[in-house]
Structures are given as C-alpha cells and as structure tokens.
Amino acid sequence: MAKTSQAAGLHRASLDKLHDLDAALELMYYGWRGMTLEADAYLAKQGLSRPHHRILYVVARRPDIAIGSLLEVLGISKQALNRPLNLLLERKFVTSRRSPEQHRSKLLRLTAAGQRIEQRASDHERNVMRQAFDRAGASSAAAWMAVMEAIADHN
Amino acid sequence: MAKTSQAAGLHRASLDKLHDLDAALELMYYGWRGMTLEADAYLAKQGLSRPHHRILYVVARRPDIAIGSLLEVLGISKQALNRPLNLLLERKFVTSRRSPEQHRSKLLRLTAAGQRIEQRASDHERNVMRQAFDRAGASSAAAWMAVMEAIADHN
DNA sequence: AATCTCAAGTCAATATAGTTGACATGAGGA
DNA sequence: TCCTCATGTCAACTATATTGACTTGAGATT
Incomplete structure (x- = not known):
C-alpha cells in the first residue's frame, strides 16, 4: 500500500463479532459512507459540502x-445555517425574496444552477441506492424501507 | 413549540418527493440518526463522543x-486519533503495552471499565436494530442486510 | 407616534473532529 | 554506527457545529 494519504480510505474492516447484531451496526456505518461517498466527492469539486447539499x-x-x-x-x-446559506446565495444557487403578505x-428558492447542483449531487446517492436495490431485488428493497422506517421512527 | 433549544430535534420532515428514490435517501439519513441518537446521548453523559466509541x-x-x-x-x-485515544488511556478505559516480540x-486492550462503556454504548445501537428487525420480521432483516451490503460495497 | 413582537442577521467565544507538515523518540536490524 | 520504522507530539489550519448576546427591519398594537 504505497504512500497515498495518512488517512487511508477505510475499506470495510473485518472485525470479530462479539454480538449477534454487530454486523448490522457495521453495515449501517459503511452503508451511510457508501451512499454519501461519491456525492461528497462531487460536492467537494464544486467547493461545497454536505451541509450545502442538505x-x-x-x-x-x-x-x-x-x-x-x-x-x-x-x-x-441559525448561526450554523448562516455560512453555508450565504455561500449558496452569493454563488446564486439560491435566491431569497420577501413574502408578498408576510414581509x-x-x-x-433554487436557481437553475442550484437545481442542477442539487440534482447531480442527489443523483450520485440515488444511483448507489438504485444499484443496491437492483442487485437485491424489489421485495428486498421494500423490506429495506420497512426496516429503515422502524429505525428512523424508533421511540 | 416552547423555548427548548435553538437547534430543534429534527423529526423526519415531510418533503415533496422529486424522484423515485428520494424516500430511500431520507430513510438512510434518518435511519443513521435514529440508530446513533441514544448511543450518542449515553456517550455524552460519560464525557465521550462517537470517535471514542469507534x-x-x-x-x-x-x-x-x-x-x-x-x-x-x-x-x-494518527493526529486525529491522538486526542480521543489519550483520553481513553487517561481515563483507564484502554491500556497499552509493548508487544513481547515486536517491541x-x-x-x-480495553480495561473492564472500557468494556462496560463499549458494551453499553453499542447496546443502545443494537437495541434500535433489534426492535426494527423484530417489527419487520426475520426475512426483512436478511433483506436489509443484503441491501446494505450492496450499498457498502458499491464499486 | 411610540412601542412591542418577531423573523432574520450578525458577532464573539467555544467545542469537536478532522486535516497536513514537521519533527522527536525509542527499539531493532544491517 | 547508522538506518528504518512505529509511535508520539507540536503547530497551524479547516469545517461544522454549539450558546449567548445583540442588532435590524417590518408589522402589529396601544
């Protein structure tokens, strides 16, 4: 493994499983990473990052x-929103106007350029999901959604 | 909504779906959050955070x-590892010793206290997964794993 | 007109999580 | 002795977030 970067690329490590569900924890971790990896790389090329994408x-x-x-x-x-939103306004990916009645x-709103960036970034994520769903099959996709809903709505 | 915190608790928002797979993207986001929420709260009580847990x-x-x-x-x-690992060593959750042959x-290694913290934090995450798997059923759990593997191993 | 409310914006200080670069230390091997 | 290599550490920087305190600007109320 040559002299790439000090922070190596994190390829799913094979750890002993102490518990039944350890594999599930690790899959959630690497799954999140896998879905966002390409989108993040694309955004970085545009000088943006995940908060901008959100x-x-x-x-x-x-x-x-x-x-x-x-x-x-x-x-x-709102302080955390301030910087990324201002960048998006400056770079004309987003416009703001006062409401007609609620001044x-x-x-x-997104500009055309903003829509393009949003679409491309989200496309990277959707493509990962599409490929995974295709590989696993439609019924598995539905099951995945059901499990994720249960996790998201936990408590 | 009283005067809780400036950063509200982020309850799954209902956004229009522009694409077929938007729901999947959002489920990944909220699923990750859902799995880690309680573990993070527990770790914070111990003065630790996710890097320490990892x-x-x-x-x-x-x-x-x-x-x-x-x-x-x-x-x-290694610079990023330094702080959290030193804290864990100071607080005697981890011990380090020189290898007998490879000096x-x-x-x-984890101390007993370190094992306890690790187990409790991971238990919070495993409990979320267990409940979700129980609700969705065993075959859905297997399908979830298959999809997540496809996502994690994407290219 | 004066005042109150409320959404938004801004400034400062702090915490956390990471990066790169440079360099020190300490043990083994040539 | 010198080289290599794992580890450790210092400094500077970036990004993403927090809380707290305050300003601004528009509407609503008295």
Missing part, C-alpha cells in the same frame, strides 16, 4: 420555504 | 491491536 435538497422540495422553517427541517441553529419572512 | 468498538473486537492497525481500520490520521508497536 440545504439545496430541502429547498428543492419546498420552494418558497422561509428561513425559520428551513432551520426546523434541518435541525440546526417578515424570506422565501428561498 | 475506538472502543474496534479495540473490543481486536484485542492487542497495534496503533498503526487501529489507524487503518478507523481510516483517520516497536504498542498493543491496545
């Missing part, structure tokens, strides 16, 4: 969302 | 692992 993703699916609602959906503080809030 | 998890499953191998498995730089490398 903003683009949500605004794409909720045009005219107000900043306050966006904060709620993302689950972060207090600002409504966010 | 170290404990790996060392538990590879007793006498050398630092260099640990770096490889974790996929981070160059240090071998890491």
Whole structure:
C-alpha cells in the first residue's frame, strides 16, 4: 500500500463479532459512507459540502420555504445555517425574496444552477441506492424501507 | 413549540418527493440518526463522543491491536486519533503495552471499565436494530442486510 | 407616534473532529 | 554506527457545529 494519504480510505474492516447484531451496526456505518461517498466527492469539486447539499435538497422540495422553517427541517441553529446559506446565495444557487403578505419572512428558492447542483449531487446517492436495490431485488428493497422506517421512527 | 433549544430535534420532515428514490435517501439519513441518537446521548453523559466509541468498538473486537492497525481500520490520521485515544488511556478505559516480540508497536486492550462503556454504548445501537428487525420480521432483516451490503460495497 | 413582537442577521467565544507538515523518540536490524 | 520504522507530539489550519448576546427591519398594537 504505497504512500497515498495518512488517512487511508477505510475499506470495510473485518472485525470479530462479539454480538449477534454487530454486523448490522457495521453495515449501517459503511452503508451511510457508501451512499454519501461519491456525492461528497462531487460536492467537494464544486467547493461545497454536505451541509450545502442538505440545504439545496430541502429547498428543492419546498420552494418558497422561509428561513425559520428551513432551520426546523434541518435541525440546526441559525448561526450554523448562516455560512453555508450565504455561500449558496452569493454563488446564486439560491435566491431569497420577501413574502408578498408576510414581509417578515424570506422565501428561498433554487436557481437553475442550484437545481442542477442539487440534482447531480442527489443523483450520485440515488444511483448507489438504485444499484443496491437492483442487485437485491424489489421485495428486498421494500423490506429495506420497512426496516429503515422502524429505525428512523424508533421511540 | 416552547423555548427548548435553538437547534430543534429534527423529526423526519415531510418533503415533496422529486424522484423515485428520494424516500430511500431520507430513510438512510434518518435511519443513521435514529440508530446513533441514544448511543450518542449515553456517550455524552460519560464525557465521550462517537470517535471514542469507534475506538472502543474496534479495540473490543481486536484485542492487542497495534496503533498503526487501529489507524487503518478507523481510516483517520494518527493526529486525529491522538486526542480521543489519550483520553481513553487517561481515563483507564484502554491500556497499552509493548508487544513481547515486536517491541516497536504498542498493543491496545480495553480495561473492564472500557468494556462496560463499549458494551453499553453499542447496546443502545443494537437495541434500535433489534426492535426494527423484530417489527419487520426475520426475512426483512436478511433483506436489509443484503441491501446494505450492496450499498457498502458499491464499486 | 411610540412601542412591542418577531423573523432574520450578525458577532464573539467555544467545542469537536478532522486535516497536513514537521519533527522527536525509542527499539531493532544491517 | 547508522538506518528504518512505529509511535508520539507540536503547530497551524479547516469545517461544522454549539450558546449567548445583540442588532435590524417590518408589522402589529396601544
């Protein structure tokens, strides 16, 4: 293994399993990584990262969302939103305008360029999912969704 | 919504679906969150966080692992490992000793206290998985594993 | 008009998790 | 003695987040 990077690329390690469900924990970890890897690489090429993508993703699916609602959906503080959102506004991936009736809030929308970035980044993730679903079959895909829903809605 | 925290708790948002697989992307996101939420809360109570847990998890499953191998498995730089590992050594959750033959490398092991922390943190994650598998059924659990493997091993 | 409320924006300080680069230490092998 | 190699450490930097305190600007209320 030549002289690549000090931080090696993290290829699924084979660890002893102490418990029945250890394999499931590890699959969740490496699955998350596997789904986001290419999208993150694409975003990095654009000078963006995952927080930017999350903003683009949500605004794409909720045009005219107000900043306050966006904060709620993302689950972060407005100070944390500030930097990435301003970058997206500066680079004209997102526009903001005041609401006609509710002049207090600002409504966010993607520009055409913003839509393109969002689509390409999400496409990387969707392609990973599509290939995995294709390999495992449609009924497995449905089962995967059911299990993930149970995990997401835990408690 | 009273005056809780500026960063609200992030409850699965209902976003419009622009693509077929958008639901899958969101499930991966919220699933990852759902699995790690309680474990992270437990670790925070112990003054630890996810990197510490990852170290404990790996060392538990590879007793006498050398630092260099640990770096490889974790996929981070030795400088990034330094702080969390030193904390674990200070707090006597991990011990290091020199190898009898290979005096160059240090071998890491969990103490009893370290094993307890690792087990409890991982238990939180395993419990989430167990409940989800129970709800979805054994064949769905197997399908979930197959899909996650395909995602993790993507290219 | 003066004041209150509320969404948004901003500034400062802090924590965490990581990076690269440079260099020191200590043990074995040539 | 000198070289290699695993480990350790220092410094500087980046990114992503937090809390707290405050300002701004628009509407609503008295």
